[in-house]
Amino acid sequence: MRGLRLSSILAVVAVGASAIPTKGISSPYDGFKVFRVKTQGHPSAIQEKLSNITFEQWNHDVNSHIDIVVAPDQLPVFAELGLEFDVMHEDLGASIAAESVHSSLWKRQAGDPSWFDSYHDYNDHIEYFQSLHDLFPDNSEIISSGSSYENRSLYGIHLWGTGGPGKPAVLYHGTVHAREWISTATTEYLTYKLVTGYNAGDRDARSALDKYDFYIIPIVNPDGFAYTQTTQRLWRKNRQPGPNGSTCYGRDINRNWEFAWDANPLGASTNPCSQTYKGERPSDTPENQGLDKLVRQLRDGAGIKLYIDWHSYGQYILSPFGYKDTLYAPELGKWTKAAQIVSDAIRDSSSDLTTFTFGPSGATLYPTTGAAPDHVYSIGRAEFSYTIELRDIGRYGFVLPPELIRPTVEEQWAGQKVLWSLLDEEFFDGVGPA
Ligand SMILES: [Zn+2]
Structure with missing residues (x-):
């Protein structure tokens, strides 16, 4: 290209x-x-x-x-x-x-869903999570999964229910690719629905938080995200300078994970100017180092039940492996079954019958090396590990109009609450590899 x-x-x-x-x-x-x-x-x-x-x-x-x-x-x-x-x-x-309809419409009350009627300034996102924490003081804490190259916090929130914290983890990452703004809104909406739902006695929010600890980091690439707001709307990577005098900036944090980093030359780029530049070495971005540290901590604690890396666009639910399109994990049958159920729930909940394609990442889309779901499954030992590519399928691509934020995030709540209810089900026993 x-x-x-x-x-x-x-x-x-x-x-x-x-x-x-x-x-x-x-x-x-x-x-x-x-x-x-x-x-x-x-x-x-x-x-x-x-x-x-x-x-x-x-x-x-x-x-x-x-x-x-x-x-x-x-x-x-x-x-x-x-x-x-x-x-x-x-x-x-x-x-x-x-x-870029402005966020002043939002009344700075975390319980107000009008937050999801527009896109927002980076600093308002930080404040938004703080205000969700304030709504849920005894069942949440603001956390950080490390720091970016420009020293922004990879802030997030840890939520728990009755008898918590300390249960198996559900871990969500948003906005690893800076221009994929709808992934920020989606991780925030799921947090908003869990917090306000738990407080109001909502059955789905209660049962999820009583079973799992949630770790939600809405912007894992804060430097890139800030750059999309100040300078270049379509920026994707982080903002680390290139190696050896290269004038190109940025590494793709989602080609930088250690597992199978170098396993397939088609899975990432070695060119520092490429959108998919994988870095000089595995995990040589500060963002990836911080994210990986939390993954390993959760693994060594109560374990990771579910991991999702939220992206746009294309409407896909993708499981490992990404690095090799002919390699099928023993758990692929249950992952695919669960993805199908999520896909059905999304379609049934949306007025325009949104459809999501699902399957193993490399075979369904294209090879990716050093990508999060392979690593969080193989190294983090997550029981379920996915990439979800949100709306749309190409009408607007990365520049999704604000009026489509609500339908997009609402259908993901429908999909996730069904997924959470299935994670511990015997339902999956005996579902063999696809
Ligand atoms: Zn992406």
């Missing part, structure tokens, strides 16, 4: 802590279009044609389509390529501006 070096064309606009996020950065994308180019099973022929223009590619699974961001000066050449496509964003700058 010929990547468009977006950093070279973006003006850096400094935004103060209390300013409106992203508003200042909409203009660099003014006039950019996002296309879903159909490949219909022949991606290499289409990629050959696309090599005539520069673009940024959003997806890796190119068998049916390639989603690309095209700058205004490339549009005439793109039009001449004779490709079949749909328009995802007519004007990406306008879509980003529409996305």
